[in-house]
Amino acid sequence: MSTGTPASAEVLSKYEAVIGLEVHVQLLTKTKIFCSCSTRFGDPPNSNTCPVCLGLPGALPVLNREAVTMAMKAALALDCAVNPRSRFARKNYFYPDLPKGYQISQYDEPLAEFGRIEIEVDGARKRIGVTRVHLEEDAGKMLHEGFADSDSRSYVDLNRSGVPLIEIVSEPDLRSPEEAYDYLTRLKTLMLYLEVSDCNMEEGSLRVDANVSVRPAGASMFGTKTEVKNLNSFRFLQKALAYEIERQVEVLEGGGTISQETRLWDSREQKTHGMRSKEFAHDYRYFPEPDLRPLAISEEWKEEVRRSLPELPQARRERFVREYALPEHDATQLTATRELANYFEEVAKATGEPKLAANWILSELTFLLNEANRDISQSPVSAPNLAGLLVLIQKGSISGKMGKEILAAMFASAKTANEVMAEKGLEQINDTERIIAVVREIMAANPKQVEQYRGGKTATLGWFVGQVMKATRGQANPPLVQEILKKELS
Ligand code: ADP
Ligand code: ZN
Ligand code: MG
Secondary structure, three states: OOOOOOOHHHHHHHEEEEEEEEEEEOOOOEEEEOOOOOOOOOOOOOOOOOOOOOOOOOOOOOOHHHHHHHHHHHHHHOEEEEOOEOHHHHHHOOOOOOOOOOOOOOOOOOOOOEEEEEEEEEEEEEEEEEEEEEEOOOOEEEEEEOOOOOOOOOOOHHHHOOOOEEEEEEEEEEEEHHHHHHHHHHHHHHHHHHOOOOOOOOOOOOOEEEEEEEEEEEOOOOOOOOOEEEEOOOHHHHHHHHHHHHHHHHHHHHOOOOOOEEEEEEOOEEEEEEOHHHHOOOOOOOOOOOHHHOOEHHHHHHHHHHOOOOOOHHHHHHHHHHHHHHOHHHHHHOOOOHHHHHHHHHHHHHHHHHHHHHHHHHHHHHHHHOOOOOOOOOOOOOOHHHHHHHHHOOOOOOOOHHHHHHHHHHHHHHOOOOHHHHOOOOOEEHHHHHHHHHHHHHHHOOOOOOHHHHHOOOOOHHHHHHHHHOOOOOOOOHHHHHHHHHHHHH
């Protein structure tokens, strides 16, 4: 299908990409959307099942109120209008992981519509429309590997069947793989802040399908799109889109046309492959679900959910810049997760030094966490303990260099700065007599500098402080050293 000649940057620049994402987010309810089975991940196959989620004839679904509340949280945080009435529909198709032969979803009357996410493009804000947010049930999972007879058979695990999902569909407002990446990052951050999903891509609790087309730059009509599936990571999303854009440009440049189809990303080959479009030209024969009443959402319920929303990432980012005078970049990084933002605020408040706190968290602590493959919620250095260390640095009790060493030891042992210093014999020297002894020794060894100081060159004091700190391996209390030096030198 490709012409075989890779499109040059110049040719690519004559086109504009148009992208819309369909994102499935698994909700963190304890039980499934239409039955009381557990949603726990990793349990033995088919252990969390009942007649409803097994799709046995005659079993009736009962809507989980918590799933609706969580979906509403997401919808409101996405600035959507929540419909006072929405409706469930049957989406019919046949696949071994779908026991009923249909999925209960929402179709022409979704839970919420007309939302948005703001992304950043070249330093400016860009608004990406969210077409709709709807509720649906998940299907089961096919197990193709790991059994003695896996070469000839596949198995089905229905633990996931009936787990609540929301589908978040974007408008075709994205114009590059980078914009798509930014959109998905913000969407994920938002869901994590709301605590409606763990967004674990490996476990499938965040899934994304990308719709993409290209058109000549400046054109007003959209081109024909393809839908790319099997994007299991943010990197795959970006790579698959870049590949697909280039492929479509090559087809058009070669005089061909794009056929509307579903394509699969192959991460091994770093390519998308068309699935036979006939096979996937579904007619889902949607019709209203007769076993569930329309979903009515009162103004009171909606407002109650709105009041329960936490401070959202963007608001928090802006507050960090305002309240703590942080650079935009620091604020963005520190608000990447709610836990990190909480941690920062605790350290900033305890030390009264937000910029110092931000620097240490984003550099030293992040480095140690990355090395240990942990996130902030698993940090062996608690926020009060980091604050304790920073207070010592801020008072000049220890140097920044010593602080780094102490932090590494705190990280390895989960101890406080003072405990680490006591153990390493790094305690601060506050003993006046000891410091006087060191000062006199240094003065005796450096008569010329003493002369200079006494002759009015008071700047030499700094040099003396340095000598004393060096002689005490940084352990002497610097303000005390200054005080003693001034007395002894005069
Ligand atoms: P379909 O009927 O094929 O499901 P929809 O209109 O429901 O298509 O859109 C599905 C997704 O595809 C949405 O995210 C939308 O923004 C995106 N989309 C629609 N048209 C295009 C296009 N021409 N190019 C890229 N994305 C598109
Ligand atoms: Zn069940
Ligand atoms: Mg669609």
